[in-house]
Amino acid sequence: MKNILKIPLELRALIVLLTWAVEPRYQHNSLIVRSNLFFLGGLSQISGTEREMIYLNLTFKANIRPWEDITASAPIPIDFYHGTSASTDDYTIYIFGGEGNKNNDKFVYRFTNEPKGNTVSWNDRLVTTGTPPSTNRYGISSAVDPIKSYIYIFGGKSIDEEGQEIINNDLFRFDYLGLTWDIMSNASSPTKRYDYTSTFIRGFIYYIGGIEQSGQNSTNIVNINEIYIYNTNFDSWSSNKTAGNLIGNRAGHSASSTSDDTIIIYGGSESIPPDVLTAAKPLLAVLDVVTLKWSAPSVQLSNGMSELPELAYHSVAIFEDYMIISYGNSMTDSTINPNVYVINTTKLKSIDSNPILEKKSNKNKIIIGVIVPLVVILIIVAIRIWYYRKKRPDDGISSMSTINNNLNNNNDERRLSNISF
Numbered sequence: 126m127k128n129i130l131k132i133p134l135e136l137r138a139l140i141v142l143l144t145w146a147v148e149p150r151y152q153h154n155s156l157i158v159r160s161n162l163f164f165l166g167g168l169s170q171i172s173g174t175e176r177e178m179i180y181l182n183l184t185f186k187a188n189i190r191p192w193e194d195i196t197a198s199a200p201i202p203i204d205f206y207h208g209t210s211a212s213t214d215d216y217t218i219y220i221f222g223g224e225g226n227k228n229n230d231k232f233v234y235r236f237t238n239e240p241k242g243n244t245v246s247w248n249d250r251l252v253t254t255g256t257p258p259s260t261n262r263y264g265i266s267s268a269v270d271p272i273k274s275y276i277y278i279f280g281g282k283s284i285d286e287e288g289q290e291i292i293n294n295d296l297f298r299f300d301y302l303g304l305t306w307d308i309m310s311n312a313s314s315p316t317k318r319y320d321y322t323s324t325f326i327r328g329f330i331y332y333i334g335g336i337e338q339s340g341q342n343s344t345n346i347v348n349i350n351e352i353y354i355y356n357t358n359f360d361s362w363s364s365n366k367t368a369g370n371l372i373g374n375r376a377g378h379s380a381s382s383t384s385d386d387t388i389i390i391y392g393g394s395e396s397i398p399p400d401v402l403t404a405a406k407p408l409l410a411v412l413d414v415v416t417l418k419w420s421a422p423s424v425q426l427s428n429g430m431s432e433l434p435e436l437a438y439h440s441v442a443i444f445e446d447y448m449i450i451s452y453g454n455s456m457t458d459s460t461i462n463p464n465v466y467v468i469n470t471t472k473l474k475s476i477d478s479n480p481i482l483e484k485k486s487n488k489n490k491i492i493i494g495v496i497v498p499l500v501v502i503l504i505i506v507a508i509r510i511w512y513y514r515k516k517r518p519d520d521g522i523s524s525m526s527t528i529n530n531n532l533n534n535n536n537d538e539r540r541l542s543n544i545s546f
């Protein structure tokens with residue numbers, strides 16, 4: 126299972142294949158289910174809303190097609206973008222809300238991919254009890270408690286009965302085994318906000334960044350040095366100040382956890398849409414949730430990359446020690462970023478116990494984009510690939526073999542030589 130990742134070249138090849146198969150997008154989600162990487166929804170320049178279901182097998186063997194396109198049998202049932210998703214076991218994906226979700230849709234849809242019986246389908250008739258958020262919640266993020274089988278979803282934007290956009294600060298809990306919804310405590314809860322991130326770590330959920338309501342008609346970028354922490358055991362909130370490096374406020378960023386005590390955030394905008402997105406700095410930052418200290422490790426770029434990509438409304442999935450960053454809005458040139466990047470986070474895990482870094486960040490209080498004299502992260506793959514637009518025939522399956530055939534003929538030599546790592 127793990128062998129493939131010991132060979133960076135194969136991982137590169139794999140990401141290249143992926144870049145060919147999936148259309149670049151933003152406000153999408155990506156999830157790992159078993160070792161399959163799914164891309165869910167989002168908006169693209171060419172087709173608008175993406176309903177395709179494509180996944181990539183990250184442990185594929187040579188000569189076996191690494192991806193599946195199951196759009197023909199299981200298209201995403203709604204226009205899904207700017208929503209949230211979660212995977213709860215090896216076979217199940219939930220998607221929640223989204224900006225394209227209409228009032229006659231449901232808030233939650235479930236996709237199951239059972240190995241036995243070959244059921245690959247969206248369960249449109251999923252019946253839940255209790256009170257879910259209104260169907261059109263968006264700018265939301267979900268946090269999964271895999272021990273107690275709950276998914277938590279906070280706040281976000283929605284459209285009220287008068288058709289006005291409103292911002293919320295209620296916390297919903299979805300029991301994904303019992304399929305019931307509960308509204309949780311709002312005592313000391315965060316301000317009304319959207320485009321934040323939420324990350325579950327050992328019973329606590331960490332809410333970082335986003336855009337908050339600051340007056341009747343005004344919004345602010347949330348102070349990233351004030352982290353709201355929800356205690357799932359006591360159904361209670363606390364608000365905690367962070368220390369360490371100065372990290373720019375942001376929304377539309379990503380947050381993920383590769384170990385039990387760190388959250389890595391990436392990208393995000395310091396301006397509020399519909400203003401032009403501007404990259405918050407540093408692009409990558411790490412929060413130690415034990416000490417609540419931010420650090421801003423420098424990132425080594427692989428050959429062919431001149432800088433870290435400035436992304437917002439991208440997606441991140443964690444596979445073993447690798448953080449796979451995909452697509453999103455490129456803030457450098459206001460386009461949709463066509464690339465997928467992989468960051469090897471192995472060394473990142475130890476940085477907070479590194480006394481040299483600690484001392485540095487205390488001495489120089491205002492450090493943005495600090496160059497730490499340690500190679501902290503290694504970007505192992507950066508794809509500069511000219512964008513291959515898939516020409517999909519009517520049937521998704523044959524489109525796959527089309528791509529497969531392309532990859533097997535001599536043109537590929539030419540294509541691959543255009544990719545610099």
Ligand SMILES: *[C@@H]1O[C@H](CO)[C@@H](O)[C@H](O)[C@H]1NC(C)=O
Pocket residue numbers: 130131132133469470471472505
């Ligand atoms: C990831 O980083 C670790 C630690 O530096 C290293 O041992 C491993 O080989 C790296 N993985 C790849 C695929 O380069």
Ligand SMILES: *[C@@H]1O[C@H](CO)[C@@H](O)[C@H](O)[C@H]1NC(C)=O
Pocket residue numbers: 158159160161182183184185186189
């Ligand atoms: C991925 O591909 C490998 C080799 O083809 C296969 O053994 C494995 O079951 C696949 N994994 C998933 C999750 O489908």
Ligand SMILES: *[C@@H]1O[C@H](CO)[C@@H](O)[C@H](O)[C@H]1NC(C)=O
Pocket residue numbers: 294311312313314
């Ligand atoms: C908590 O929710 C109740 C019921 O919706 C509401 O009346 C109250 O204002 C909320 N409190 C806070 C602090 O948001």
Ligand SMILES: *[C@@H]1O[C@H](CO)[C@@H](O)[C@H](O)[C@H]1NC(C)=O
Pocket residue numbers: 341342
């Ligand atoms: C907020 O906007 C609404 C509708 O545009 C307007 O009627 C209202 O007066 C505004 N309120 C404030 C405090 O500016």
Ligand SMILES: *[C@@H]1O[C@H](CO)[C@@H](O)[C@H](O)[C@H]1NC(C)=O
Pocket residue numbers: 354363364365414415416417
């Ligand atoms: C956050 O603040 C609460 C209340 O002040 C405190 O009990 C808790 O220990 C703090 N958490 C962290 C991780 O510092």
